[in-house]
Amino acid sequence: MLKLEHAAVMTLVALCVAAPSSTVWAQEVEKSEEGVEKGEEEVDGGEEDVGGGEEEDQGPLLPEGMTLDEVLDRAEKPAPEDFPDPVPDDQFRFFLLVDQLEYRYDLEDEPDQVGTELQGYVGGDYNRLWLKSEGEAGWQGDAGFEGESENDLVYGRLISPFWHAQIGAQYANEWTEDKYEDIWAGALALQGLAPGMFELDASLYVTQNLNMLADLEAEYDIRITQRLVFQPRVELSFAAQDIEERGIGVGLTKVVGDLRLRYEVLREFAPYVGARYQGLTFETADLAEAEGEDTSRFFVLGGVRFAVY
Amino acid sequence: MSRRSFVKGAAAGLAGLAISPSLQAKSKPKGVAGNFSVLDASKPGGIDLYIERKDLLIDGKVGRPITINGSIPGPVIRMKEGREALMRVHNRLGESTSIHWHGMLVPFNMDGVPGISFPGIDPGETFTYKFDVRQNGTYWYHSHTGLQEQLGHYGQLIVEPEDDDPVDYDVEHTIVLSDWTFEDPTTAFKKLKTMEGYYNFQRPTIANLDDQVKATDKGLMEVIGKRLNWDWMRMDPTDIADITGSTYTYLLNGRSARENPTFTAEPGQKVRFRITNAATMSYFDFRIPGLPMTVVNADGQNVEPVETDELRIAVAETYDVVVTLPDDKAYTVFAEAMDRSGYARGTLAPKEGMAAKVPELRRRPMLTMADMGMVHGSMKMAKKAMGGEMEMAKPVKYEAHDEAKVSPIKNRTELPVKDLPTMVEHGPDEHGPGSITMAKNAYRQFDEPGVGLGDDNRRVLSYGQLKVLETPKDRRPPTREINLHLTGNMHQYIWGFNGKKWSESQMIRFKYGERLRINMINDTMMNHPIHLHGMWMDLYVGHEYGKNPRKHTVNVQPAELLTVDITADAPGQWAFHCHLLYHMKAGMFRTVAVVRDLEGEPIDAEA
Ligand SMILES: [Cu+2]
Numbered sequence: 001m002l003k004l005e006h007a008a009v010m011t012l013v014a015l016c017v018a019a020p021s022s023t024v025w026a027q028e029v030e031k032s033e034e035g036v037e038k039g040e041e042e043v044d045g046g047e048e049d050v051g052g053g054e055e056e057d058q059g060p061l062l063p064e065g066m067t068l069d070e071v072l073d074r075a076e077k078p079a080p081e082d083f084p085d086p087v088p089d090d091q092f093r094f095f096l097l098v099d100q101l102e103y104r105y106d107l108e109d110e111p112d113q114v115g116t117e118l119q120g121y122v123g124g125d126y127n128r129l130w131l132k133s134e135g136e137a138g139w140q141g142d143a144g145f146e147g148e149s150e151n152d153l154v155y156g157r158l159i160s161p162f163w164h165a166q167i168g169a170q171y172a173n174e175w176t177e178d179k180y181e182d183i184w185a186g187a188l189a190l191q192g193l194a195p196g197m198f199e200l201d202a203s204l205y206v207t208q209n210l211n212m213l214a215d216l217e218a219e220y221d222i223r224i225t226q227r228l229v230f231q232p233r234v235e236l237s238f239a240a241q242d243i244e245e246r247g248i249g250v251g252l253t254k255v256v257g258d259l260r261l262r263y264e265v266l267r268e269f270a271p272y273v274g275a276r277y278q279g280l281t282f283e284t285a286d287l288a289e290a291e292g293e294d295t296s297r298f299f300v301l302g303g304v305r306f307a308v309y
Numbered sequence: 310m311s312r313r314s315f316v317k318g319a320a321a322g323l324a325g326l327a328i329s330p331s332l333q334a335k336s337k338p339k340g341v342a343g344n345f346s347v348l349d350a351s352k353p354g355g356i357d358l359y360i361e362r363k364d365l366l367i368d369g370k371v372g373r374p375i376t377i378n379g380s381i382p383g384p385v386i387r388m389k390e391g392r393e394a395l396m397r398v399h400n401r402l403g404e405s406t407s408i409h410w411h412g413m414l415v416p417f418n419m420d421g422v423p424g425i426s427f428p429g430i431d432p433g434e435t436f437t438y439k440f441d442v443r444q445n446g447t448y449w450y451h452s453h454t455g456l457q458e459q460l461g462h463y464g465q466l467i468v469e470p471e472d473d474d475p476v477d478y479d480v481e482h483t484i485v486l487s488d489w490t491f492e493d494p495t496t497a498f499k500k501l502k503t504m505e506g507y508y509n510f511q512r513p514t515i516a517n518l519d520d521q522v523k524a525t526d527k528g529l530m531e532v533i534g535k536r537l538n539w540d541w542m543r544m545d546p547t548d549i550a551d552i553t554g555s556t557y558t559y560l561l562n563g564r565s566a567r568e569n570p571t572f573t574a575e576p577g578q579k580v581r582f583r584i585t586n587a588a589t590m591s592y593f594d595f596r597i598p599g600l601p602m603t604v605v606n607a608d609g610q611n612v613e614p615v616e617t618d619e620l621r622i623a624v625a626e627t628y629d630v631v632v633t634l635p636d637d638k639a640y641t642v643f644a645e646a647m648d649r650s651g652y653a654r655g656t657l658a659p660k661e662g663m664a665a666k667v668p669e670l671r672r673r674p675m676l677t678m679a680d681m682g683m684v685h686g687s688m689k690m691a692k693k694a695m696g697g698e699m700e701m702a703k704p705v706k707y708e709a710h711d712e713a714k715v716s717p718i719k720n721r722t723e724l725p726v727k728d729l730p731t732m733v734e735h736g737p738d739e740h741g742p743g744s745i746t747m748a749k750n751a752y753r754q755f756d757e758p759g760v761g762l763g764d765d766n767r768r769v770l771s772y773g774q775l776k777v778l779e780t781p782k783d784r785r786p787p788t789r790e791i792n793l794h795l796t797g798n799m800h801q802y803i804w805g806f807n808g809k810k811w812s813e814s815q816m817i818r819f820k821y822g823e824r825l826r827i828n829m830i831n832d833t834m835m836n837h838p839i840h841l842h843g844m845w846m847d848l849y850v851g852h853e854y855g856k857n858p859r860k861h862t863v864n865v866q867p868a869e870l871l872t873v874d875i876t877a878d879a880p881g882q883w884a885f886h887c888h889l890l891y892h893m894k895a896g897m898f899r900t901v902a903v904v905r906d907l908e909g910e911p912i913d914a915e916a
Pocket of ligand 1: 804836837838887888889892893897
């Protein structure tokens with residue numbers, strides 16, 4: 001059946017082609033269907049001089065020792081197992097961007113800080129395992145080191161050209177010389193590039209105590225020259241309820257505003273200087289004030305941004 | 310004392326002091342890139358090609374390219390139409406390799422695409438390529454394995470015609486343009502994948518706002534407004550080339566601009582340049598200031614001679630031009646990278662050692678709203694409308710359909726071959742996360758020379774000027790069409806067709822013997838040189854049907870609607886892909902299966 005239709009189409013081909021030599025081609029094709037042996041003859045036929053005059057049609061180019069039918073059968077099948085991928089376009093990659101590794105000099109009388117922020121992933125184009133981490137530590141004199149960090153490990157999927165939807169867990173901790181506290185939370189996030197070229201990361205957390213928290217980070221690169229980049233950055237934290245033991249009040253709890261000026265010695269290596277404002281807000285600020293703590297801090301900072309891949 | 314001998318002396322002196330012998334040996338490679346030979350693959354017994362990693366001086370610095378018979382580019386391989394070509398390829402690399410004969414019609418197992426034609430050539434192995442040569446013209450060859458092409462694995466291929474050559478010339482010179490980096494190509498690919506705009510050092514900045522005001526005659530506020538507009542769309546209007554002169558050294562026959570390769574001819578002689586763009590990612594704008602060029606051949610096919618001052622040569626295309634050396638002066642052969650981040654250069658002169666003035670690089674172009682298919686306020690469209698060619702008729706919609714599951718058309722009706730729609734509107738299908746569909750409309754651009762060209766009073770070649778010299782045999786109207794959107798997500802560096810990478814796709818079926826049409830719709834903001842293996846593409850440029858040019862690689866401009874008709878006369882499986890190496894590597898690739906009929910099951914592309 002298939003063969004019959006095939007022959008019919010080839011005849012159609014022959015009829016449609018205006019040049020007279022095409023008939024020769026069609027005949028050759030049909031011939032090669034008839035017999036295996038003849039297929040070989042055709043391939044070798046090229047060696048003899050065809051002679052001058054018009055270009056002649058010699059039928060399809062076939063691998064040595066294969067008939068047209070065999071080639072057409074082969075064309076129906078996926079590549080043989082021992083063939084490599086012609087374009088391995090689904091390979092896994094590793095990428096780590098240490099966005100902040102910096103020293104923060106406190107402008108008032110609080111202790112200085114060392115701060116980090118990094119994010120990295122392993123995975124392909126659409127599915128990735130992300131690590132997003134943020135932390136700070138300071139030397140408190142006699143009280144020793146104090147610090148805190150938030151570490152999100154999430155699975156992310158590219159749901160639209162610019163947005164990764166992420167789900168996973170957060171491990172947050174706080175420590176002083178004599179106290180270590182930590183808390184686990186489930187995390188949901190949306191990370192990507194918003195219209196206007198804002199890098200955005202919005203995360204929602206439900207802690208092991210069933211408290212709900214949210215975090216919104218936005219940053220924007222303003223290129224001053226090809227290598228000098230000014231980057232404003234804002235981070236807002238929210239809570240859906242009071243968490244007194246952690247000094248958190250409902251609503252907007254904290255605002256962090258950063259300005260960084262970096263020089264891209266390489267795209268993946270840029271030292272920078274900058275400034276930071278960090279303030280507790282609303283009820284959270286009230287709670288801190290009641291404890292006798294400062295509610296806002298100013299820093300000047302310097303550090304390096306780099307990527308590992 | 311010349312500088313070189315001084316350096317040598319200094320090195321020797323240092324070596325005497327402390328430098329270890331191994332380091333010294335490494336810093337002194339024997340060869341210089343660009344010393345390639347000419348081989349005749351149609352001679353009895355054929356030829357041998359040795360693929361080998363070797364230290365060579367490239368632009369005066371030590372590189373470690375993949376050489377063919379010791380050189381980059383590889384030897385010029387000549388063949389004779391009507392005879393058999395025989396090449397034994399010996400792999401002396403530590404990895405698999407291959408050679409694809411670009412533009413040559415061959416049995417599918419001789420096409421040299423690992424994974425489609427054959428398994429590749431293992432280290433230490435020899436593969437024998439043997440096929441009948443049934444065409445003539447200028448072609449080229451290159452590795453189809455991994456990113457080897459970036460490392461110098463390419464060369465020119467010339468097929469001499471069996472009959473008289475219609476081109477009249479006295480001397481012939483070959484030009485292989487390419488882009489070289491001392492970086493590991495794998496690293497370059499990683500950078501593209503992870504850090505958008507990594508190589509672009511011509512971005513819009515605060516510092517160049519003023520410059521932009523001067524260049525465009527627009528007010529500062531208008532320029533800022535435009536920038537915010539692009540920002541709003543999350544696009545960069547200077548995204549002209551993914552990899553730029555910031556890492557590339559542009560080469561002409563393996564030589565950098567300052568090495569100035571020279572082509573000699575007697576005054577009054579007609580010189581035929583066979584030009585191949587063997588670059589992985591770089592388009593070149595080619596001109597010889599002071600000399601008009603007559604284009605006589607495109608992609609190996611003779612065309613009606615057309616005189617021009619400049620031509621853009623997309624990656625993987627070839628053009629033959631004839632110029633007459635008018636006097637005993639030197640003329641610069643100038644190939645400017647499309648994004649103006651560098652150039653390759655040579656000299657045409659009566660004798661070695663001469664040089665002419667090297668032109669300044671022009672201002673880097675910026676994309677316009679027209680490149681996004683925005684009709685209103687677009688210069689391109691306005692120009693067209695004024696010329697009366699463009700009817701502002703309602704655009705047609707070409708929906709993307711799953712290219713792997715095209716059902717055969719029961720009533721085979723012939724499709725029109727003239728006056729095809731000038732514009733299509735994008736359908737609702739946004740092709741998923743792998744595609745940022747920027748162009749809401751796509752339109753015919755075969756009369757457009759391309760971004761950054763045509764506004765400085767030079768004549769620039771466009772596809773619309775190409776006419777085949779002799780009408781090829783099969784010019785039946787096609788009876789089936791496939792709409793193929795060229796898609797990409799430049800932010801994530803995902804490239805594909807209809808939003809899918811190769812690994813997500815199934816094979817595209819062509820029915821053996823059929824004439825079919827592919828409407829390519831470029832949804833992206835980049836140019837893509839699309840290459841079909843094994844078969845010709847008859848490019849619709851609005852001529853009488855028999856005169857439309859025949860190509861192996863077609864450049865599709867941003868927001869362009871481009872139509873090719875194909876005779877599916879090559880049974881087997883073939884590659885169809887974007888020839889920007891890193892776009893291909895990122896998935897802008899399909900396997901085409903030329904099969905008995907269209908009704909079969911979808912064929913998985915991946916084994
Ligand atoms: Cu491309």
